Amino acid sequence: MAYSPPAADEDGAPxxxxxxxxxxxxxxxxxxxxxGESRYEDVGKYWIMRRTGLPARDLRVLDPMLSYxxxxxxxxxxxxxxxxxxxxxxxxKEVFLLKSINPLVVEFVxxxxxxxxxxxxMPPGQRDEMDSDDKADRSWAxxxxxxxxxxxxxxxxxxxxxxxxxxxxxIPEKTRDIPEATCPKVVPFEFRALEACLESxxxxxxxxxxxxxxxxxxxxxxxxxxxxxxxxxRVRQIKCRLVEISGRVQKVRDELEHLLDDDxxxxxxxxxxxxxxxxxxxxxxxxxxxxxxxxEDDRTEDSKSETNxxxxxxxxxxxxxxxxxxxxxxxxxxxxxxxxxxxxxxVDDTEDCINIMLDETQNQLLQMGVMLSTANMIxxxxxxxxxxxxxxxxIDLFDxxxxxxxxxxxxxxxxxxxxxxxxxGLGVKKKIIDI
Numbered sequence: 418m419a420y421s422p423p424a425a426d427e428d429g430a431p432x433x434x435x436x437x438x439x440x441x442x443x444x445x446x447x448x449x450x451x452x453g454e455s456r457y458e459d460v461g462k463y464w465i466m467r468r469t470g471l472p473a474r475d476l477r478v479l480d481p482m483l484s485y486x487x488x489x490x491x492x493x494x495x496x497x498x499x500x501x502x503x504x505x506x507x508x509x510k511e512v513f514l515l516k517s518i519n520p521l522v523v524e525f526v527x528x529x530x531x532x533x534x535x536x537x538x539m540p541p542g543q544r545d546e547m548d549s550d551d552k553a554d555r556s557w558a559x560x561x562x563x564x565x566x567x568x569x570x571x572x573x574x575x576x577x578x579x580x581x582x583x584x585x586x587x588i589p590e591k592t593r594d595i596p597e598a599t600c601p602k603v604v605p606f607e608f609r610a611l612e613a614c615l616e617s618x619x620x621x622x623x624x625x626x627x628x629x630x631x632x633x634x635x636x637x638x639x640x641x642x643x644x645x646x647x648x649x650x651r652v653r654q655i656k657c658r659l660v661e662i663s664g665r666v667q668k669v670r671d672e673l674e675h676l677l678d679d680d681x682x683x684x685x686x687x688x689x690x691x692x693x694x695x696x697x698x699x700x701x702x703x704x705x706x707x708x709x710x711x712x713e714d715d716r717t718e719d720s721k722s723e724t725n726x727x728x729x730x731x732x733x734x735x736x737x738x739x740x741x742x743x744x745x746x747x748x749x750x751x752x753x754x755x756x757x758x759x760x761x762x763x764v765d766d767t768e769d770c771i772n773i774m775l776d777e778t779q780n781q782l783l784q785m786g787v788m789l790s791t792a793n794m795i796x797x798x799x800x801x802x803x804x805x806x807x808x809x810x811x812i813d814l815f816d817x818x819x820x821x822x823x824x825x826x827x828x829x830x831x832x833x834x835x836x837x838x839x840x841x842g843l844g845v846k847k848k849i850i851d852i
Contacts, residue, residue, distance in 0.1 A: 453534025491685030
């Protein structure tokens with residue numbers, strides 16, 4: 418193909434065409450597999466959507482450029498976790514994390530790898546035993562699902578036998594003696610990853626709460642002993658941090674409480690059991706009794722879809738283990754929130770104490786003002802007397818001996834003092850002044 422130069426404008430200069438943005442929408446994701454291995458993949462959001470089955474609105478929750486509160490979303494094939502510094506997508510086999518240089522994220526990835534690879538680090542004998550237990554639990558779940566399918570098939574076949582007595586159904590003997598309830602010994606992959614996310618978030622919040630408490634209590638005690646601008650500014654900053662951390666902890670607690678109150682949301686988070694049900698769907702359908710040739714033509718796609726919907730509606734994942742996991746971290750976040758509430762109460766008590774001290778100081782200043790005002794009034798009365806004697810008039814007192822002058826001065830001063838004491842005593846009696 419011949420090269421075509423860029424189009425030029427009227428001046429002969431090439432037109433400014435905006436360059437195409439390469440790699441737009443692509444981000445670097447750190448992928449941790451179920452074996453504990455970690456790798457980086459530079460992919461776009463549409464690849465993530467196809468890989469995890471998430472809609473675009475769920476990926477916006479993980480966008481670091483946007484501010485979203487703490488959220489845990491259970492979807493058909495993945496769990497979206499947005500807790501503090503953790504922004505992850507958990508599937509039944511892998512965990513996707515946005516690449517970050519945050520030390521808390523690095524520590525979380527290390528803890529996650531340790532948790533999910535703990536099974537691979539066991540001794541051979543113990544690992545084989547755990548693997549066999551895991552396979553037994555999976556086979557039990559498979560038999561349980563097939564048993565429900567055989568039960569529904571036998572019911573439908575019984576209806577057919579009314580018209581065709583030759584059609585019979587034999588339920589395998591091994592599905593008759595299935596235990597009612599057993600607890601799996603191997604924790605599913607998504608539960609281990611979710612536990613690592615919750616523990617890292619709770620550890621971060623608890624660490625910040627402890628640091629804030631170590632700074633808050635001494636600062637508040639110092640403020641009660643010495644009220645200054647510096648101490649007030651420190652307490653103001655501490656209170657702002659307290660409100661911010663309390664909001665974050667409250668949001669995590671509310672999210673866990675919402676999950677615990679809704680069994681359907683917890684059932685959506687059981688990815689391993691749902692994946693097992695999907696994988697057993699085809700195998701279980703093959704074990705159904707093939708209908709007669711004339712009946713095969715009558716079966717339509719609608720009837721097949723109805724059968725599949727009945728299978729998945731009857732299959733309910735066991736959420737007891739997930740519920741215990743969420744309850745444990747709900748109690749931990751509730752304890753952290755209680756510490757913050759106690760700290761907030763201590764701040765409020767300190768503010769009340771400071772206000773009382775300031776009111777007392779203000780009252781003392783007001784009393785001093787009243788006493789000074791009273792003294793000024795009495796002094797003005799003495800000045801009036803002095804002004805009267807200072808007039809240019811002739812009276813007998815001016816021609817009297819000096820002793821009478823001093824007697825007049827002493828009498829005026831004594832009268833002012835008596836009037837001042839009388840005014841103060843009247844204020845004390847009326848409880849206007851507290852001495």
